Amino acid sequence: MRAVVVERYGNPASVAVVERLGPEPAAGEVVVRAEAMGVGYVDVMASRGLYAYFPGPGSSPGLEIAGVVESTGPGVPPELVGRRVLGLPAFGGLAELVTVSADRVLPLDDGVESEVAVALGVNALVAEIGLRRAGVDAGRRVLVRGAGGGIGALATQIAAAHGARVTAVTSGPDRARRLLASGATRTVGRDEGPALERDVDIVVDPVGGSALADHLRLPAANGHYVLCGAAAGAPSGADLEVVMEMFHSSPTLHAFSLNSVAPADLRASWGRVSALVGSGRNPGCRRGALPAHRGTGRAARRRTGRRLRQGGAAPVRAF
Structure with a gap:
């Protein structure tokens, strides 16, 4: 699979798209095939070494993805496979396949496109x-x-x-x-x-x-x-x-x-946000999907200091 990786902290040349083996889900995890990913200012901070919880060089930024569950680990209901979800990984979200704790995947309604989901996220x-x-x-x-x-x-x-x-x-x-x-x-x-x-x-x-x-x-x-x-x-x-x-x-x-938010509270909050989207009183987002062949490069450039658009997490179509 392809992933955006911070090879070293600092300048634009330090972020690259690399080939890696796809992950296997551990107990309590799922693997999500990303359709869209959010790129926010926290990812810029991580790529510069300014975010304490980022694992460090060699790791992928990215805290939010939308896509389809591809596989489940032990202890996770197998019927989740094939479902569309918003995933909230502890970084690692700028990749084709992303491991996410099963209690941090949230259901996506059919009417919510993946790019919209991560722009909210x-x-x-x-x-x-x-x-x-x-x-x-x-x-x-x-x-x-x-x-x-x-x-x-x-x-x-x-x-x-x-x-x-x-x-x-x-x-x-x-x-x-x-x-x-x-x-x-x-x-x-x-x-x-x-x-x-x-x-x-x-x-x-x-x-x-x-x-x-x-x-x-x-x-x-x-x-x-x-x-x-x-x-x-x-x-x-x-x-x-x-x-x-x-x-x-x-x-x-x-x-x-x-x-700090418990999984049940995350699901309840996402339900309220989704209801606002469906009601027309919705939190909006600026649409910014990119063609697949441009998504990774644009994501990498955004991570290294270019100004992000108003509206925060900029949605990019996955690879």
Whole structure:
């Protein structure tokens, strides 16, 4: 089989398409033949050696694939073979055949194309579960940082589908127009957010970085802050000082990773996302399927630093 591999950390030449033996599923695993795969910023970080959980050079990036179950390991019902699924591997997703834990494969409805599934994928699950934990509901005031990215764009749309009033923090008029069209109540420039929007009920933050301290001051009393990424850098000790500064307003800080979510909760969340897709109040995605002969090369180039499109995980057709 073919796979995209990080041969060494760093520059574009360090990522290559190689031939490898196909995997055999171990106990509790399935092998999925990928039809489409998601390429997101976390994969760029992994290829540069900036993501601690990436196994390292010689490994394939990729956290989300859509395709058909080809084989099952011991302890997995054999009737899964032939079913279309969204798979969430612990990396290794940029390959023709991918091993995935059976409790991290989610069913795909017939009406959901593979490219759409991975464009939603991890980003939609993070956004949906994070917002639900923070109590999103009609009339709630939600501020989304990095709203032009994958998690942020979907958090904007999912919060709006719940009837929340959403302020989307982004950059550039084109992204602002798209976010307003997809449900944001208003948009603000990313340098204006802390100055213009305070006393919100929920902040969704996949960005982190040096501006985190300013944004931690935005929730209202008893508000929620969902820190679900660190695209601009990890929190610092100064950020913890701000949390203690806000002590008497009783904020709730959710440090949220999808890795902590139980399989049953993943399936329930994917069911809710799929229902939104089917209802027409759907979290949308920008379509970007590529012909099979171009998919691997484009995936490799995206992994090494080229700007990803608004909408986050860029779907590429598998090999």
